[in-house]
Amino acid sequence: MIRRQKLKKIAYCLLCFVWLIAGSQADEQNAWEKFQEVVEKVSSLKDCQVKFRSYSSTGKLQPLYLYTRQSARYIREPALYYQKRLEVKANYKEQAQAGFQEIYRGDMDLIEILMPGAFRALGLIKIFPEDPKATGMNGGSLKSMAPWDALNGFSRMAKLGSVELKDATLNGKPALMFEITQRPGTFYYGEINRVRLYVEPESLLPKRFEQYSPDTTEPMSWMEWDEMEVNTGLAPEQIKFEGFKSPFSMVSTPSAKDVEPLLKPIIRKRLSEHAPEAKSILVSFNHAVDGIKSYRADLRMSFRYLRLRLYREDRFAYNRKPYWFMLVTEAQKANYLLLNHSAGAQLWIDPKDNNFHLIGGGVQKLLGEQVFSSSDYKFYSSLGDNPYELDFIKLQSLIQNHFDLSSAQACIVDYQGKKMYEIKLLRAGEVPPRHPGKINLIIDPELNLPRAIEFSAYDDPKAYMAMTIDNLRLNIPLKPTESKF
Incomplete structure (x- = not known):
């Protein structure tokens, strides 16, 4: 008798559970149908x-x-x-x-x-x-x-x-x-x-x-x-502008056809030699980055995403504590608007106020030195087309927080006449729009630091960012006021 009552209670609980699940599914279905009605109306x-x-x-x-x-x-x-x-x-x-x-x-x-x-x-x-x-x-x-x-x-x-x-x-x-x-x-x-x-x-x-x-x-x-x-x-x-009749423009950019011949892929040749495990290469990379206090380097970037095209050459100085950087643009061509405008621009963070300071290139120099908050979203891009967002410390953080280290692959390549490691990393989870889904690093085995960085696998399958890092000098004395190259 007691056993029969227990069975009845279990059956009743199961029935209630099924009823609740069915009710929840019905509510969700009703919500979805009403929502679709709103979407169709608008x-x-x-x-x-x-x-x-x-x-x-x-x-x-x-x-x-x-x-x-x-x-x-x-x-x-x-x-x-x-x-x-x-x-x-x-x-x-x-x-x-x-x-x-x-x-x-x-x-x-x-x-x-x-x-x-x-x-x-x-x-x-x-x-x-x-x-x-x-x-x-x-x-x-x-x-x-x-x-x-x-x-x-x-x-x-x-x-x-x-x-x-x-x-x-x-x-x-x-x-x-x-x-x-x-x-x-x-x-x-x-x-x-x-x-x-x-x-x-x-x-x-x-x-x-x-x-x-x-x-x-x-x-x-x-x-x-x-x-x-x-x-x-x-x-x-x-649909027209108010108080403006003339179509003139003081702001012009080259066409994509003008920029594309300048874009340079990273050329390397894969060798048959066996590479160390990717995990051990990444451990050495992290150790090398952790030891960086400051550095200088020459950067060259090629970038395309949908209709955007960019080629630029910059000189870069970085200091960890206090944090600041200096980016001097020596050559640049893009078919879209950039805050530094053109070659001759200087962009830096001053540790005294932690703000962006910008002296534009070309006609933008007429505006003099401009100061912006270092939190200003216009200075940041998930696409990877800002060299100052790819310093070694930020690159390390990007890899550790968003990429699947367990699936990393490694090989030996010939890059600029020297044997180097190439690490291939895929983003963990779904790739958000306007973000790279894949990173390739070409790492110098003597420094355990990248000499070239590639981004790819965006929501545009033809998009990529390729940046080379040359004339790298580590842990040298730097002062913000003396680092304007």
């Missing part, structure tokens, strides 16, 4: 005119932030977008202040920029959406700013994870709140892996979204639409 819009507020920040402690209030007009097909900043608040030197205007032309996949104030004299600036300086603090650009772009992006996120639907309030009014969470190790862009989307229940139009990284409880960024008029009959001729 994707069917022909155009919209909006006013919105946005906030972006970097890092867990949000040391850098940007708040804007903007007006915008978007035509869906063919994509033609216009935005104008009405108000800007930032805790760093943000040049795109109130009055900044930009247009995205989908037929050319190009962004046109009109700067405010004195920078208006530069005229019309054209920039590729894939250019790191076209993207915002958390990875977005004007190309992805229309409501339908945001919703389609969130739909891609949802396919990599789950969707929850909750009743909520926004500004005292009822709203539907969708929480979209990607699987661990996958990212929408940047470090974003979770989004909260607030939708007006009747119209199913988006009102606000918040983006989170895995380690934050406060949103890394948010956008809230204060006004949204849809299907207003916008015509292409209504």
